[in-house]
Amino acid sequence: MTTDEDLSPERREFLSALNEHRALFTATLTGLSDEQAGSRPTVSELCLGGLVKHVGQTEAQWVAFALRGPAAFPSFADTDWQARADSFRVLPGETVAGILADYAAVAARTxxxxxxxxxxxxxxxxxxxxxxxxxxxxxxxxxxxxxxVSQHAGHADFLREAIDGRKSMG
Known part of the structure; x- marks a missing residue:
């Protein structure tokens, strides 16, 4: 059985960096209620739960591209702009636990x-x-x-700090 220690240094570095930044990113949801995760504490349209949903959906689509090529993306003309906008929101019935579980499944595939x-x-x-x-x-x-992931982890830090002052680093 192959373990991560058997991987090339490049692959180990990718895994390490992705998992480090994902941990910082998803930690911004720690201890928040579903309502807080869907709140917009700044003038931005972004909310923490929606940001994690968006990154998960984006990551899944890029993995599909890596495996199947451009067919993994809808044509620009066929883009569902409402679904894209909803990827940045916590919709009725969505929970922090569900959003994090979905993202963990995507991360495992990546x-x-x-x-x-x-x-x-x-x-x-x-x-x-x-x-x-x-x-x-x-x-x-x-x-x-x-x-x-890194870019949106920075966005998530600002949002979390605006909700309750908590920072993921520092």
């Missing part, structure tokens, strides 16, 4: 990709106004995911 995928396989990015016409390798997708 970690499996890190452990097993050929990091050099590349796909054309889907057509969208925000993408240049280029190819991304699985390695580049993982770097993008690390940036995505």
């Amino acid at each position: 970690d499996d990709l890190v452990r097993t995928a050929d990091l050099d396989v590349a796909h054309d990015l889907p057509e969208a106004p925000w993408f240049a016409r280029e190819r991304w390798s699985v390695r580049r997708v993982l770097l993008h995911l690390l940036a995505e």
